[in-house]
């Protein structure tokens with residue numbers, strides 16, 4: 001009999017990730033950290049299914065997810081229920097390094113900022129996928145989205161490695177297949193539903209971080 005399957009090894013399904021991002025927003029538009037992290041977990045599952053060449057990316061994402069999960073499970077976990085409460089708690093208690101070489105190199109605010117920047121890449125990439133044609137190249141769409149967003153925050157070596165890895169992405173038909181949604185029309189429809197959700201979560205977090213001058217945390 002097969003044993004339990006680790007979350008990262010389960011088969012990816014875009015619908016599930018979409019449902020998780022739907023759960024992210026509270027009635028008053030706060031972002032639940034638990035669901036935000038669960039959304040990223042689902043995306044990492046997708047990345048893992050694309051092959052080991054993306055291992056260095058998924059490793060970094062998993063590390064950041066684990067840091068945030070540790071805060072959620074910590075004795076002060078109730079302060080981390082939403083991104084808003086996390087920011088308030090960490091700032092009020094001076095738990096965020098505003099400059100390099102401080103006491104809290106892995107604060108929740110700083111860690112989430114890295115995923116937040118990656119969410120912008122995701123939004124741009126998915127929008128390109130949604131408006132792509134049969135002969136569009138996933139590698140080009142991914143690189144364009146990356147260079148327009150996340151790359152600006154990465155050192156040269158990471159940019160080089162990331163851009164090289166994009167060349168190993170499967171073509172559009174195989175990529176759609178891994179998304180596990182159904183025929184291309186359904187993939188496009190689901191992307192049309194997912195992008196505004198992801199965009200809203202991104203905008204709310206961006207405004208919160210801008211309001212507290214946290215967008216450049218080292």
Ligand SMILES: CCCCCCCC/C=C\CCCCCCCC(=O)N[C@@H](COP(=O)(O)O)[C@H](O)/C=C/CCCCCCCCCCCCC
Pocket residue numbers: 014043044046047056057058060061114115117118121122142146150154158162169179218
């Ligand atoms: C819906 C289906 C289609 C889309 C599926 C996308 C799946 C993507 C899953 C995960 C994306 C990875 C998120 C990466 C977070 C990166 C955070 C970051 O910027 N870390 C850097 C800075 O961290 P600190 O040093 O300051 O702690 C770190 O240096 C990064 C290292 C690893 C390289 C990151 C490259 C990111 C490329 C993003 C594109 C992923 C390509 C996936 C292809 C589908």
